[in-house]
Amino acid sequence: MKKIILLIALSCVFTTKAQYGYGNNNGRQRQNQLPQTEQKAPEPNFDVERYIGIVNYDIEKAAKKSSIKLSSNVGKEFSKVLTKYNKDIKDITRINTFVLKSTKDLVENYQKKVIKTGDNSSQKKVMTKMGENLKPISEILKKEDLILDKKMKVLLSEKQYKKWIKYNRKIYKIFPKEEA
Template identity: 55%
Template sequence: MKQLFFLLALLFTSISYAQFNNNSRQRQSFPSPQQQQSPKPKFEVEKYVGIIIYDVEKAAKKTGVKLSSTTGKTFSTTLKNYNKSIKDIERINSFVLKSTKNMVESFQKKAIETGDFSNQPKVMKAMNENLKPVSESIQQEDKAFDAKMKSVLSKKQYLKWIKYNRKLNKTFYK
């Protein structure tokens, strides 16, 4: 009888010890909600301003232009010239773009941490003032580029071109 009681006590102790160790390992493997970090703020200033760099082959495929034809060659040179001018605008205004991006991301990070979004109108106003000259120069370039594309492409190809650009979130100015 003593042996049976001793065996049951030993069995009960080992089972409870095994369950306790298994349960503590499970708690360690799952991170607690406080350990999870909020996502880092990401502001794409190039998208906001409207900077789009085209891939010539993909754009030709989407619009139905054959690059070996004369239309395709003018299409290709027009796109390359546009990409070059947009990259120049981006390079010239790189400091403004980077500083605006840093300003917005730091505000977003601070607002997420503290929960205080009261400075958002000020940040938005400063961002718009900083980026206004850049967006105006890109708009002028886009107007000239759109007029050139309209003359190069046929009506059907131009409609495909507009459809392709809308997928890239580009706006057309009249």
């Protein structure tokens, strides 16, 4: 009988030690752990160029994705068309650098304010201002995109054109439809 009581008492001691970790410094280890810090929200990074559809094509990659050999006649014409398009887009971007930068700053400052205060009541005002700033640039880009799309439709086969459109969707470039 004494042995059974001793066995029960020892098993209780061992199970409590195993469950609660008495004697193996778990209490101290918890105190020595670094306190968890709150994660900061990421800094706002508004990509204006992507928002309005400014794309500078990597000609080799675009040709590869569209199954066009640059050494062929079609490839050479494809390269010329994209080089001219890239040059035109760079000129548009350079001319409108101030508008793009100010719009980017406007949106990022608004986002920082919302993160800090949680008040997004001025969102409509900021979106309207952003639309007013970017509308002229957007119209110019739409014309350039229509010209590029027409040239590509004429230049490429139907299969290559489908691949060209698919590649453009992956880089977030959508060509506007012609207005009748």
